[in-house]
Amino acid sequence: MAVRSLDAFARMSIGRAFSSGVGLVAGGFLVLLVLVALLAPWIAPFDYAAQNLMNANAAPAWPHLLGTDEFGRDVLSRVIHGARTSLSVSATAIAISMTAGMALGAAAGYFGGFFERAVMTVVDLTWSFPDILIALIFVAIIGPGLTSTTFAIAIAYLAQFTRLTRAQIVRLKRETFIEATINLGAKPTHILLRHLMPNAIAPVIVVGMLAIGDGIVLEATLGFFGLGAQPPTPSWGAMMSSGTAQLFLSPWVIIFPGVAVAVTVIAVNLFGDELIRALDIRDRLRGA
Amino acid sequence: MLSVRDLGVAFGSVQPLSGVSFTVSPGETLGIVGESGSGKSLTAMSVMGLLPLIGGRITGGTVEFDGADVTKLPERAYRKLRGGKIGLITQNPMTSLDPLQKIGPQVDDVAKLHMGMTGAEARARTVEILGTLRIPEPALICDRYPHQMSGGMKQRIVIAMALAADPDVLIADEPTTALDVTVQAQIIRLLDDLVKERNLALVLITHDMSVVAQTCDKIVVMYAGRAVEHGPVEAIFDRPRHPYTQALIACIPRGLDDATRLTGIEGTVPTVLNYPKGCPFHPRCPRAEAICAVEPPEFSVEGDSAAACHFAEVAHVQPA
Numbered sequence: 255m256a257v258r259s260l261d262a263f264a265r266m267s268i269g270r271a272f273s274s275g276v277g278l279v280a281g282g283f284l285v286l287l288v289l290v291a292l293l294a295p296w297i298a299p300f301d302y303a304a305q306n307l308m309n310a311n312a313a314p315a316w317p318h319l320l321g322t323d324e325f326g327r328d329v330l331s332r333v334i335h336g337a338r339t340s341l342s343v344s345a346t347a348i349a350i351s352m353t354a355g356m357a358l359g360a361a362a363g364y365f366g367g368f369f370e371r372a373v374m375t376v377v378d379l380t381w382s383f384p385d386i387l388i389a390l391i392f393v394a395i396i397g398p399g400l401t402s403t404t405f406a407i408a409i410a411y412l413a414q415f416t417r418l419t420r421a422q423i424v425r426l427k428r429e430t431f432i433e434a435t436i437n438l439g440a441k442p443t444h445i446l447l448r449h450l451m452p453n454a455i456a457p458v459i460v461v462g463m464l465a466i467g468d469g470i471v472l473e474a475t476l477g478f479f480g481l482g483a484q485p486p487t488p489s490w491g492a493m494m495s496s497g498t499a500q501l502f503l504s505p506w507v508i509i510f511p512g513v514a515v516a517v518t519v520i521a522v523n524l525f526g527d528e529l530i531r532a533l534d535i536r537d538r539l540r541g542a
Numbered sequence: 543m544l545s546v547r548d549l550g551v552a553f554g555s556v557q558p559l560s561g562v563s564f565t566v567s568p569g570e571t572l573g574i575v576g577e578s579g580s581g582k583s584l585t586a587m588s589v590m591g592l593l594p595l596i597g598g599r600i601t602g603g604t605v606e607f608d609g610a611d612v613t614k615l616p617e618r619a620y621r622k623l624r625g626g627k628i629g630l631i632t633q634n635p636m637t638s639l640d641p642l643q644k645i646g647p648q649v650d651d652v653a654k655l656h657m658g659m660t661g662a663e664a665r666a667r668t669v670e671i672l673g674t675l676r677i678p679e680p681a682l683i684c685d686r687y688p689h690q691m692s693g694g695m696k697q698r699i700v701i702a703m704a705l706a707a708d709p710d711v712l713i714a715d716e717p718t719t720a721l722d723v724t725v726q727a728q729i730i731r732l733l734d735d736l737v738k739e740r741n742l743a744l745v746l747i748t749h750d751m752s753v754v755a756q757t758c759d760k761i762v763v764m765y766a767g768r769a770v771e772h773g774p775v776e777a778i779f780d781r782p783r784h785p786y787t788q789a790l791i792a793c794i795p796r797g798l799d800d801a802t803r804l805t806g807i808e809g810t811v812p813t814v815l816n817y818p819k820g821c822p823f824h825p826r827c828p829r830a831e832a833i834c835a836v837e838p839p840e841f842s843v844e845g846d847s848a849a850a851c852h853f854a855e856v857a858h859v860q861p862a
Contacts, residue, residue: 434700436592436624437592437630439626440655452642453641
C-alpha cells in the first residue's frame, strides 16, 4: 500500500518536472540518452573497436560523421558506446551508494545513541577523502577498471545519502503521526519502513538524480587518468585522454566526448532542479 | 479497568508529576482537568508506557490494568497494550495521520497488528468502525488521503484507529482543542455514546470545565503535577472545596449580559523547575495563609471526594 501511494506520488511529481520548458528539454535529452545507451549496438554506425589505420585522424565527414581517432576508429560509434559505459557505471554506483546510505542513515537516525555516532563518524571520514584518492585505493586493491570506478563513486557519495536520510528521519521521528503510530502499538520496523521511509525518500531521490550527473563527471575523470575503463572499452573520459595527444591535429577526438559529458551533466542538473521544484522539497535539502 | 495509584514521574532530578491517583471502570468517564502544564498529558504518556521514549521514568506508584501492574512491563509487551487494550487519542488530528497513505490502509494496520487479521478482514472492520463513528460513505473515505479531509473528519479517523483493536480503555488527550466549536460538541457526544455502546472506560483529559460537566462521571483536578481534588462530578461542581477547582468553575463563561465579564485566574502555572514549597497553588490562591507556603496540604476526604487544601473544610463556602 505504502509503495503504491508512493509510486503514484512519484509519477505525479516526475510528470510535473517534465511540464516546464527546461524540464521537457533536459528530461527529453536524458530519455534519449538512455535509449541511445540501451540501443548502442544497433544504432552505432560502426564497430566501436574496429581499427583502420589507413583512415586515422580523419576529420568529420561522411561516413565518419564525427571523424576518426588515432587508430581510425569511428568517434561517433565510440561516443554512443561511451554513453553506455558512463551511464551504467554512474547509475550502478549511485544505486549502491543510495541503498547503503539510506539503510545506514535511517538506522542511525531512528536508533540514535552510540550506533548513530559510530555510523556518522565513519561516514564523515569517507567524505574527508578526495574522490580520486578513494578511487586510487580501489585501483591499488583490485586493479584499474570499471569495478574500481563503480565502488569509488559509490563510496564518494555514501556520506551525502547517509546524512540526508538521517536528517529526514530525525525530523520525521518527532512528527505527531509517528507518535500516534507508536501509541497504536506499532513495532519499530513497521514505523521505519511503512511511515518514516516513504516520507523521507523524496529528497533522497532528487539528490540521487543529481549525483548521477556528478558520477558521470567522476567516471570521466577516472577514465581520463587511465584508472577507469580500460581499452578498448569506450569511455568518454578515456577518449578525451587519448585525444589530448592530437589536440591540434585532430581536435574532434577530444571535443565530442567532452561535449557529451558537458551536455549530459547540464541536462541532469537542470532536470534535477525541475524535480526539486516539482516535489517542493527545497527546504528539506538544506541542513543535510 | 485502569487504576493509577500515587504515580510519580521524573526526568533526571526533576519531578514534574507526583501523587496522582485515579480509577476508571468500564462504562465510566473520568475527567482530568487543569491548565496547560499541570501534568495531564504526562499522566497519559505514563499510562501508555511512553516515558522511556522521552527520557522520563516512573519513580513511584503503580499503573494497574486489569489488576496487574504494567509499569515494569518490557517495551515489547507494552506494545500489545498500546492500541490493543488502551487506546490514546492525542490533541492534534491535523498531523496525527501519515500524509502519504490513504485512510483505509492506515486504519487497517491496527486490526492487522493487534487482531492478526488479513487485509480483507481488516478492511471490512475498518469500514464498519468508520460507519459506527458516523462517517458518511466509509468505503469511499478509505481511498482518500488525509489532506482531503476536514479536521473533524480526521479526528474521527484518529478515534477509529484508537478503537480498531477494540480496546477496553480509551484515553482522549484534549481531543477537541484543535477543532471548531460545533465540531467539538459532535466529537464529545460521539465519545460519550461510545462509552455507553462499547462499555469503554474513558479518560478525558481537558482544560474545559463545561465539557467535564456534561460528560464525566468522575473528575480529577490537577495542578502543577499533583492531583489537588477528585470526586464524583456532581459533588465537585456543587461543592468545590479546593480554591483552584473553584477558580476553574468560575472561569466557565455564563450568560450574555454585560455584567458577567469573562474571568480568569491570576498568574500562570509554575514551571517544573520552580514548583513552590508547601501547597503548589498558594502563590495564586485567594485564601492562602502562612501555613500554605510551608506545609503541603493533606487530602481532606468528604464522602467520595477529597481536596488537598488546608482550608478544605471551610473552602466550599464560595466567596461571593
